[in-house]
Amino acid sequence: MQQQSMFFKARATATLADVGLQANLRQAKGKFVDSRAQAVADYDRENEGDFEALRLAGEAIRKRVVDDLDSWLEVFEERATARGASVLWARDGQEICDLVLDIARTHGVQKVIKSKSMLSEEAGLNQALEAAGVRPVETDLGEYILQIAGNEPPSHIIAPVMHKNVDQVADLFARTHGTPRQTAIPALTREARAVLREHFVSAEMGISGANFLIAETGSAALVTNEGNGRMVSSLPKVHVVITGIEKIVPTLADFATLMRLLPRSATGQVISNYVSLLTGKARGSAEESTTAATDATDATDGPEHVYFILVDNGRVGLLGSEFQSMLACIRCGACLNHCPVYQTIGGHAYGWVYPGPMGSVLTPLLRGVEKALDLPQASTLCQQCSVVCPVRIPLPELLRKLRERQTRAGLRPRGERLAWRLWAWLAARPGCYDLATRAALRYLNWLAGGRERIEVLGIAPGWSAGRDFPAPQGKTFRQLYRQQTKPR
Amino acid sequence: MRVALFVTCLVDLLRPSIGFAAIKLLENAGCTVEVAATQTCCGQPAYNGGDRAAAIALARKTIAEFEHCQRDQGCAYLVTPSGSCADQIRNAYPALLADDPAWQSRAEHLAARAYELTDFLVTVLHVESVPGDFAGSVSYHDSCSGLRGLGIREQPRALLALVPGLTLREMPAAEECCGFGGAFSIKFGAISAAIAEKKCVNARLAAADALVGGDLGCLLNIEGKLRRMGDRHTRVLHVAEVLAGVSTADATPN
Ligand code: SF4
Numbered sequence: 127m128q129q130q131s132m133f134f135k136a137r138a139t140a141t142l143a144d145v146g147l148q149a150n151l152r153q154a155k156g157k158f159v160d161s162r163a164q165a166v167a168d169y170d171r172e173n174e175g176d177f178e179a180l181r182l183a184g185e186a187i188r189k190r191v192v193d194d195l196d197s198w199l200e201v202f203e204e205r206a207t208a209r210g211a212s213v214l215w216a217r218d219g220q221e222i223c224d225l226v227l228d229i230a231r232t233h234g235v236q237k238v239i240k241s242k243s244m245l246s247e248e249a250g251l252n253q254a255l256e257a258a259g260v261r262p263v264e265t266d267l268g269e270y271i272l273q274i275a276g277n278e279p280p281s282h283i284i285a286p287v288m289h290k291n292v293d294q295v296a297d298l299f300a301r302t303h304g305t306p307r308q309t310a311i312p313a314l315t316r317e318a319r320a321v322l323r324e325h326f327v328s329a330e331m332g333i334s335g336a337n338f339l340i341a342e343t344g345s346a347a348l349v350t351n352e353g354n355g356r357m358v359s360s361l362p363k364v365h366v367v368i369t370g371i372e373k374i375v376p377t378l379a380d381f382a383t384l385m386r387l388l389p390r391s392a393t394g395q396v397i398s399n400y401v402s403l404l405t406g407k408a409r410g411s412a413e414e415s416t417t418a419a420t421d422a423t424d425a426t427d428g429p430e431h432v433y434f435i436l437v438d439n440g441r442v443g444l445l446g447s448e449f450q451s452m453l454a455c456i457r458c459g460a461c462l463n464h465c466p467v468y469q470t471i472g473g474h475a476y477g478w479v480y481p482g483p484m485g486s487v488l489t490p491l492l493r494g495v496e497k498a499l500d501l502p503q504a505s506t507l508c509q510q511c512s513v514v515c516p517v518r519i520p521l522p523e524l525l526r527k528l529r530e531r532q533t534r535a536g537l538r539p540r541g542e543r544l545a546w547r548l549w550a551w552l553a554a555r556p557g558c559y560d561l562a563t564r565a566a567l568r569y570l571n572w573l574a575g576g577r578e579r580i581e582v583l584g585i586a587p588g589w590s591a592g593r594d595f596p597a598p599q600g601k602t603f604r605q606l607y608r609q610q611t612k613p614r
Numbered sequence: 615m616r617v618a619l620f621v622t623c624l625v626d627l628l629r630p631s632i633g634f635a636a637i638k639l640l641e642n643a644g645c646t647v648e649v650a651a652t653q654t655c656c657g658q659p660a661y662n663g664g665d666r667a668a669a670i671a672l673a674r675k676t677i678a679e680f681e682h683c684q685r686d687q688g689c690a691y692l693v694t695p696s697g698s699c700a701d702q703i704r705n706a707y708p709a710l711l712a713d714d715p716a717w718q719s720r721a722e723h724l725a726a727r728a729y730e731l732t733d734f735l736v737t738v739l740h741v742e743s744v745p746g747d748f749a750g751s752v753s754y755h756d757s758c759s760g761l762r763g764l765g766i767r768e769q770p771r772a773l774l775a776l777v778p779g780l781t782l783r784e785m786p787a788a789e790e791c792c793g794f795g796g797a798f799s800i801k802f803g804a805i806s807a808a809i810a811e812k813k814c815v816n817a818r819l820a821a822a823d824a825l826v827g828g829d830l831g832c833l834l835n836i837e838g839k840l841r842r843m844g845d846r847h848t849r850v851l852h853v854a855e856v857l858a859g860v861s862t863a864d865a866t867p868n
Pocket of ligand 1: 454455456457460484511516519
């Protein structure tokens with residue numbers, strides 16, 4: 127996907143005037159935040175206040191994997207291969223595309239049905255497939271809408287089309303499908319279903335992501351609400367799973383723990399509608415094949431060929447760094463849903479695949495700090511993201527560390543650097559600071575001109591474009607305190 | 615008991631009445647208050663701005679000042695009318711100085727004695743009365759650092775409940791960020807103001823006479839937005855001002 131993160135500020139500001147988008151964001155926020163709160167409260171009631179303990183357990187599982195990632199990957203590769211899957215490795219987006227195209231060529235594929243895969247977004251896979259004459263069809267309803275809307279990028283990692291409302295989708299469907307316009311959601315869903323059925327049965331290859339890779343069994347876990355993941359992974363003769371190398375969990379028991387966290391954090395569901403464990407190639411229906419059955423000879427359905435493409439695309443660089451904990455992310459989207467900035471501007475302004483707090487950490491780390499300068503700055507550090515993160519990633523701390531990295535690398539604007547230096551110099555010298563604050567006050571008092579508020583703050587126009595600045599009381603505390611305590 | 619008051623840079627510059635209100639509250643609870651004349655800023659803006667060196671320098675300065683107060687005046691605690699400065703001193707200082715064992719233990723010494731004002735009044739002093747009175751209703755905005763960094767939520771409310779005449783009317787989503795975020799409010803002014811607007815809409819749903827909070831940065835942001843939205847009557851007050859019975863207009867000694 128083309129990265130646009132350098133235009134964050136302009137794009138974010140533009141979203142503020144988009145009335146429709148703002149309404150959609152308000153609605154989505156209410157839904158996500160309230161649902162999660164309810165799910166957590168229910169869990170706590172039923173389990174005697176233990177959602178926090180669950181988060182600790184989730185963090186521990188992910189940490190165990192990330193601390194020792196190469197060993198776990200080896201285990202996974204060995205187990206998955208033993209079950210008849212091929213495990214391939216991709217260093218970057220280009221390699222993902224090359225591998226997928228190779229596989230498509232090998233199996234004579236003309237049409238690919240896709241379930242949601244963020245890695246495919248990272249790689250810009252759809253464009254690569256189209257360029258090679260292979261037709262990709264997105265089957266996640268949200269992704270499908272984006273595709274027929276002219277390949278719009280997703281604006282949320284689990285609700286990719288949350289920036290659109292029903293009316294917009296109704297227009298789009300009527301236009302694209304040539305059907306009468308309908309606005310009831312069930313009717314729209316049925317319409318998409320009818321269109322997608324055709325593709326499900328005719329495609330030769332399915333591509334999906336994976337929410338987790340289970341090392342113990344060599345399985346991929348798919349967690350969806352629409353069931354399209356099952357179609358994609360079981361109907362075509364070839365199934366390709368594309369996912370990041372960090373998605374490993376050691377055991378099925380660990381997977382169960384994380385599944386208590388993921389749906390509750392993501393959508394407030396106790397469990398998602400479909401949870402599929404896909405192990406190896408055709409051996410009966412995929413979901414049933416998680417037990418350690420070794421005899422695959424009686425298998426009749428499911429894909430004949432299963433490929434895992436495990437992707438680095440910058441992730442290895444985080445290992446052993448101060449940002450390693452970011453690899454624990456399970457892509458639940460809770461940090462987006464609870465972020466005051468994301469709630470206000472939506473996902474597109476972030477300019478790449480991952481928006482919100484997790485995107486503001488990941489994008490600079492995966493794409494280059496210098497290519498996403500605004501993202502780590504575009505946070506109030508309110509800490510709500512780290513409060514809700516199911517695996518307790520200290521997102522505000524990571525954002526702050528990225529800010530430090532920008533400063534160290536000399537990537538902040540000159541004026542800003544000078545201002546900081548001057549301020550820090552003064553703050554370390556009380557005498558000078560005293561004089562400087564008095565001068566600043568004279569300026570502010572002059573701006574206020576005796577009124578209670580300043581409407582145009584010359585030194586910080588960014589502040590006063592959208593709000594007033596309450597006038598200062600007139601003297602500094604230190605001045606007044608000295609007057610008060612010194613006998614006159 | 616002697617306590618060192620850390621006034622904070624914003625209060626010093628913009629609203630000294632909050633500092634005097636804090637002194638009044640502490641004295642009323644039986645404390646003797648010391649104010650180090652050399653204090654400036656806790657360094658949080660530099661810390662959040664990515665200037666670690668400046669943040670460390672100011673952390674050391676603040677630590678040394680407190681040690682001074684402790685040695686010369688016998689101050690047992692450092693108290694500050696700001697959740698974000700208290701969070702900085704308690705949680706960030708030890709982390710910032712972790713590479714230097716001597717400084718780290720000094721940081722931890724201070725961290726264990728540093729309190730946000732309402733937290734201190736409730737947790738350490740167990741105050742049962744406050745000097746202020748307030749004829750009217752207030753809503754309370756929870757500032758992020760105090761709330762999520764220090765767990766301050768009940769303390770200010772417990773104290774407000776002691777104010778004769780005051781009714782607390784909670785606003786929806788009182789715990790959501792107001793969009794201030796320090797330098798964020800200037801760097802991303804438009805986004806910040808848009809978040810502030812949501813806070814103001816919620817605040818007005820409470821239909822209270824005043825919005826009260828514990829951090830001046832957030833209060834400036836909220837008051838500035840309320841006024842820009844044309845609200846001239848909802849007062850925006852620091853919790854110390856309400857508890858001490860000094861409003862912004864009459865707090866300043868002259
Ligand atoms: S960082 Fe945490 S909250 Fe955000 S998507 Fe990842 S797991 Fe979820």
